[in-house]
Structures are given as structure tokens and as C-alpha cells.
Amino acid sequence: MTKKAFERALTKSDITRMSIRTLLNQATFNFERMQSIGFTASFAPELKKIYGDDTEGLAKALSDNLEFINTHNVTLAFLIGVMLxxxxxxxxxxxxxxxxxxxxxPLAGVGDAVFWFTLTPIMAGICASFANDGNILGPILYFLVFFGCFLLRIPLGHIGYTMGTKAFDIVSKNIARVNKAASILACTILGGLIASYISINVATSIPVGDSVVSLQTDFFDHIIPNFLPFVFTFFIYSLVRKKVSATTLILCTLVASIVLAYFKVLAP
Amino acid sequence: MPKRQYTAKMQITLFQGLLVSVVTAIISIDSHLEGFFWFRPIIVAPVTGLILGDLHTGLIAGGYLELIFAGLNGVGGTIPPDSIMAAVMTVVLAKTTNLSVEAAVASGYGFGLLMQAISTLVLTGFLAFNKPADNYAAKADIKGITRLCWIGIIIGALQYGILTFLSVYAAQDAMRNFAEILEVNYAWVLDGFSIAGGLLPAIGFAMLLKVMLKVQYFPYLLAGFLFSTFIPYDNILPVALMGVAFAMMSFFNDGEAKGGAVYDEEGI
Structure with a gap:
């Protein structure tokens, strides 16, 4: 199909509009799937344009994107550009x-490093020194710089879209290998996410003679750090495979968390 | 505007109270979406000062708080102490009590912690959005998905508008007591929600694993997990680069096996 003259469904202004709509990304942020709904809403009109009358295809594409996602709100436009x-x-x-x-x-990593860990402290330093002198330039400068950061979403969206289009031919010629390579990359990252996002801290300690043995530091951490997050994730995974619904899992997790907090078995 | 210094005692009028609440509600939308960074103390405090007729105090408070909040951020799906409430209440307390700006910062920060707790509860409630979103997606109902985003945004704005009005005008003392009671007597409930915040992403990951994980990819998941566990870092980028290495190995090895790769040397 790449051989034929390809008719584009999207225009440049669609990509610009999508980049601005990424503002919705965190609108229903929650702990299970984080940004998924706002993320999907950001480019749903463009998907609709692409799928046209194919309601079934559109429904599948939308459902796919409602899975867990958590990325940086500025670099996000690039990702959606590629995807579109x-x-x-x-x-x-x-x-x-x-x-x-x-x-x-990775885009979250880049975005957080640039905007949260570099720009925010630098701007805080500069603008706070103005403000401490009672100079209104402090807030104004801050406002302008971060407004510029917002506008950055638009070129990022276009760059992503152009790069995605260019990469497409290479991708389509090697589709099986690309899929395998991308799955490997995705699974590696998921492993990393499990270790960095999920935290379980056991507060219980058992008195042994004169000393006290903390289950967390003296036992679980000695097996392997992040032992419990890993086990917990695969426990949930096994339940998901047994078709236990997400709602049930969420409610049970919430109740269990509060009960375990009350009895001080787990600590935040 | 008369330049008054720190300890001027003033009574906040109903109009000022309402205006601060509405402005806070609007700024909170930006905080929710992380769009323009209006939610930083360097912006919020001077704006509050302006409404209360004392820009100077607002600037000083904004400068102090901005430096305090420079290192506090919501990276990785965590909820930091709330910068908006901290900034608003610091300025309000500096104007209405005998506290100096420096001392008001400490009390204002307490309100930031209170809002952090409330936001944790609200975002836990946002879990309820996921199910309707799935249903809308299945019907390819884009408007429905977008509507959920707006509902999320409005709930967030109401949360801030109402709480600010109570704290600033209607029930300042009661709010301060409430914050203390919550922290002292019901800490376990808040702990429970924090614990749940550390567990719930596992459900999102499990859903992703259900569609992505094949046995032959498990080693990569394990590698990503181990890397992230033993070399903890503030973003996922190093793990992702290792994933890229694995992915490239797979991509090129498969090409050799088939006898000659079909890829564009120039890349993207």
C-alpha cells in the first residue's frame, strides 16, 4: 500500500490542534492508568478523521489507548505525532x-529532566531573586518562559508526525523484526517501571530475643530489593489473566491498603 | 497602591474572598493539567497579593515559596505538597495575622499538606472514570471521552474553589483545626490512600502485560526490573537505553539470520 500514491487524512492544522489539545492529558489523572483518558481525548478527533466510517476500527484504536500511560505533558505531543x-x-x-x-x-524521562529538574529550579532561582527585591519582573519572566514551553508542544507534534511518516517505510519493510524489537524494548521498560512506580513498605517487625527484626529491611530487602512490588505485580497479572475485573482489583487494593495501614502492617 | 509592610492586620472582604477563590480555581485547572505553570508560588502569591491590595507582600512570599517548592514536583505520578494553597494561605496569613511573611510560610505550607491529602483522595475517586471511558471507547464515542475530561477538570476546580473560600474567608480557624485533627487522629486513612497509590499502578501494568508479555520477552522484563532496582535513578531513560540496546541486538541478529538486512542505512 505504500507504493500507491498515499492520500493523507490529516492536515498540518490537525497536528497543531492535537498539540494544543494535549492540555487535556492529565484531566482525569488517576493511580490506575494515570493519564490514559486525557491522552486519548487529545487526539481522538484526529483518529476519527483517519477512521472515517469505520466505527469498529475507531473503537479498537480508542480502547487501545485507554491503557496505562504516564509521560511528560510537553514531550507527549511528539509521541502522538508519531502515532498519528x-x-x-x-x-x-x-x-x-x-x-x-x-x-x-523515555519521553517522560527527557521531559522531566529538561523541564522539572533543570528549567524549574533555574527559573525559581532567577525569578525568586527578582521577587525578593519586590520586582514584578520575577513572576512576569516566569510566566513568559513557561508559556514558551507550552508553545513548544506544537513544533514537537509536527516533528513527531514528520519523523513517523519518514520512518514508516523502514518500519513497514521490516515489520516482523520491528515488532519484536519494539516488544523487547517495551518489556524492558515495563520491568523498569515496576521497580520504580510500585512501592510496598512493610512496617511490621518481630521481636527476636533482645533485638527486633524488621520484616522489610531485615527480610524482604535481603531477598532482593523491590521483591514485593515484583511479586505483587505478577499476582495482579495472574488475576487479570483469570479475568478478574479491574474494578474488583482496585476496590480490593483500596480496602486492603486502608486495613493494612490501620494495623500498621504497611507504611506509606 | 500604598506600599504596606508585612504585619498590617486586615480583614478580608467577602468580595476579596470570592475573587481569590475563583482565581485559585482557575489556576488549579492549570495545576491539574500542568499547562502553563501558573500554579507555581512565584505566580500564585503575587496574584493573591494583588487581590488583597498588597503586591509587595505577594512578591516576597512568592520568592520564598518558589525556592521551597523548586525541588517538590509531581514527577512519576506522585502528588507533592500543594503549591497553590501554600502560596495563597501564606499571603493571606501574612496579611490577616501578626505573622511575618517568613513565619506565614510555615503555616501556609500546612495548608499545602492538607490539600495534598485531599488531592490524594480526589484522584483516588478519579479511578471511577476508567470504566465509563472503556464503555465510550467501545462505542467509539469521542464526545463521551472528552466529556469525562471536562468533568475531571471541573471537579478539580470546585475542589480548590471551595476549599480556598473556606480557608480564606468562611472558616479559617476551623480549617486549621481540621488539618490538625486529620493529621493526628486519622493519619492511618491518609496512609492507606498513600499505600494504595503505591500499589494501584500494578493493575495498569498487569493490563499492559496481559497484551504485551510473551514468555520469550520475560528475560527483558526481568533485566529492566533488575537494572532499575539496583541502579535507581530519577527517570526511566537509562533503562530505556538498555532496552534500545536489546532491541537493536534483536533487530540486527534477525536480519543476519535471514541473510541480509533490509533497512535504510541512513536511518530516520
Whole structure:
């Protein structure tokens, strides 16, 4: 299909509009799937344009994107740009998902490093010194710089879209290998996410003679750090495979957390 | 504008109280979406000062608080102490009590912690959005998904508008007592929600694993997990780069096995 003259469903202004709509990304942020709903809403109109009358295809694409995602709100536009270029060429949903899962973590890393860990402290230092002198330039400068950061979403969206379109031919010629490579990347990152996002801290300690043995530091951490997050994730995974619904899992997790907090078995 | 210094005692009028609450509600939308960074103390405090007729105090408070909050951020899906409430209440307390700006910062920070706890509860409630979103997606109902985003945004704005009005005008003392009672007597409930915040992403990951994990990819998941566990870092990028290395190995090895790769040397 790449051989034929390819008719684009999206225009430049669609990409610009999508980049601005990424503002919705965190609208329903929650602890299970984090940004998923706002993320999907950011580019749902563009998906609709691509799928046209194919309601079933659109429904599948939307459902796919409601899975867990947590990335940086500025670099996000780049990711969606890439994804839209692939949707536009009707790349398989599996491939697009693989690419999404392997990109959102690194993009969050880049975005957090640039905006949260570098720009925010630097701007705080500069603008606070103005403000401490009673100079209104402090807040104004801060406002302008971060407004610029917001506008950055637009070129990032376009760059992602262009890069995705260019990469498409290489991707489509090697589709099986690309899928495998992307799955490997995505699974590596998921492993890292399990270790960094999930935290379980056992507060219980057992008196042994004169000393006290803390289950967390003296036992679990000695097996392997992050032992419990790993076990817990795969416990949930096994329940998911047994078709236990997410709602049930969430409610049980909430109740268990509060009960375990009350009895001081777990600590935040 | 008369330049008054720190300890001027003033009574906040109903109009000022309402205006601060509405402005806070609007700024909170930006905080929710992380769009323009209006939610930083360097912006919030001078704006509050302006409404109360004392820009100077607002600037000084904003400068102090901005430096305190420079290192506190919501990276990785965590909820930091709330910068908006801290900034608003610091300025309000500096104007209405005998506290100096420096002393008001400490009390204002207490309100930031109170809002952090409330936000944890609200975002836990946001879990309820996931199910309707899935249903809308299955029907390819884009408007429905977007509507959920707006509901999330409005709930967040109401949360801030109402709490600010109570804290600033209607029930300042009661709010301060409430914050203390909550922290002292019901700490376990808040602990429970924090613990749940550390567990719930596992459900999102499990859903992703259900569609992505194949036995032959498990080693990569394990590698990502181990890397992230033993080399903890503030973002996922190093793990992702290792994943890229694995992915490239797979991509090129498969090419050799088939006798000659079909990829563009120039890359993207």
C-alpha cells in the first residue's frame, strides 16, 4: 500500500490542534492508568478523521489507548505525532501500541529532566531573586518562559508526525523484526517501571530475643530489593489473566491498603 | 497602591474572598493539567497579593515559596505538597495575622499538606472514570471521552474553589483545626490512600502485560526490573537505553539470520 500514491487524512492544522489539545492529558489523572483518558481525548478527533466510517476500527484504536500511560505533558505531543502518522498509514494496532509503550517512558524521562529538574529550579532561582527585591519582573519572566514551553508542544507534534511518516517505510519493510524489537524494548521498560512506580513498605517487625527484626529491611530487602512490588505485580497479572475485573482489583487494593495501614502492617 | 509592610492586620472582604477563590480555581485547572505553570508560588502569591491590595507582600512570599517548592514536583505520578494553597494561605496569613511573611510560610505550607491529602483522595475517586471511558471507547464515542475530561477538570476546580473560600474567608480557624485533627487522629486513612497509590499502578501494568508479555520477552522484563532496582535513578531513560540496546541486538541478529538486512542505512 505504500507504493500507491498515499492520500493523507490529516492536515498540518490537525497536528497543531492535537498539540494544543494535549492540555487535556492529565484531566482525569488517576493511580490506575494515570493519564490514559486525557491522552486519548487529545487526539481522538484526529483518529476519527483517519477512521472515517469505520466505527469498529475507531473503537479498537480508542480502547487501545485507554491503557496505562504516564509521560511528560510537553514531550507527549511528539509521541502522538508519531502515532498519528502510523495510524494514518493504517499500521497495525499492535505495532503502534508497542511503539507507544516504548516511547512514553523515555519521553517522560527527557521531559522531566529538561523541564522539572533543570528549567524549574533555574527559573525559581532567577525569578525568586527578582521577587525578593519586590520586582514584578520575577513572576512576569516566569510566566513568559513557561508559556514558551507550552508553545513548544506544537513544533514537537509536527516533528513527531514528520519523523513517523519518514520512518514508516523502514518500519513497514521490516515489520516482523520491528515488532519484536519494539516488544523487547517495551518489556524492558515495563520491568523498569515496576521497580520504580510500585512501592510496598512493610512496617511490621518481630521481636527476636533482645533485638527486633524488621520484616522489610531485615527480610524482604535481603531477598532482593523491590521483591514485593515484583511479586505483587505478577499476582495482579495472574488475576487479570483469570479475568478478574479491574474494578474488583482496585476496590480490593483500596480496602486492603486502608486495613493494612490501620494495623500498621504497611507504611506509606 | 500604598506600599504596606508585612504585619498590617486586615480583614478580608467577602468580595476579596470570592475573587481569590475563583482565581485559585482557575489556576488549579492549570495545576491539574500542568499547562502553563501558573500554579507555581512565584505566580500564585503575587496574584493573591494583588487581590488583597498588597503586591509587595505577594512578591516576597512568592520568592520564598518558589525556592521551597523548586525541588517538590509531581514527577512519576506522585502528588507533592500543594503549591497553590501554600502560596495563597501564606499571603493571606501574612496579611490577616501578626505573622511575618517568613513565619506565614510555615503555616501556609500546612495548608499545602492538607490539600495534598485531599488531592490524594480526589484522584483516588478519579479511578471511577476508567470504566465509563472503556464503555465510550467501545462505542467509539469521542464526545463521551472528552466529556469525562471536562468533568475531571471541573471537579478539580470546585475542589480548590471551595476549599480556598473556606480557608480564606468562611472558616479559617476551623480549617486549621481540621488539618490538625486529620493529621493526628486519622493519619492511618491518609496512609492507606498513600499505600494504595503505591500499589494501584500494578493493575495498569498487569493490563499492559496481559497484551504485551510473551514468555520469550520475560528475560527483558526481568533485566529492566533488575537494572532499575539496583541502579535507581530519577527517570526511566537509562533503562530505556538498555532496552534500545536489546532491541537493536534483536533487530540486527534477525536480519543476519535471514541473510541480509533490509533497512535504510541512513536511518530516520
Amino acid at each position: 502518522s502510523l495510524y494514518e498509514k493504517h499500521e497495525s494496532l499492535e505495532t503502534i501500541r508497542n511503539i507507544k509503550v516504548s516511547l512514553f517512558g
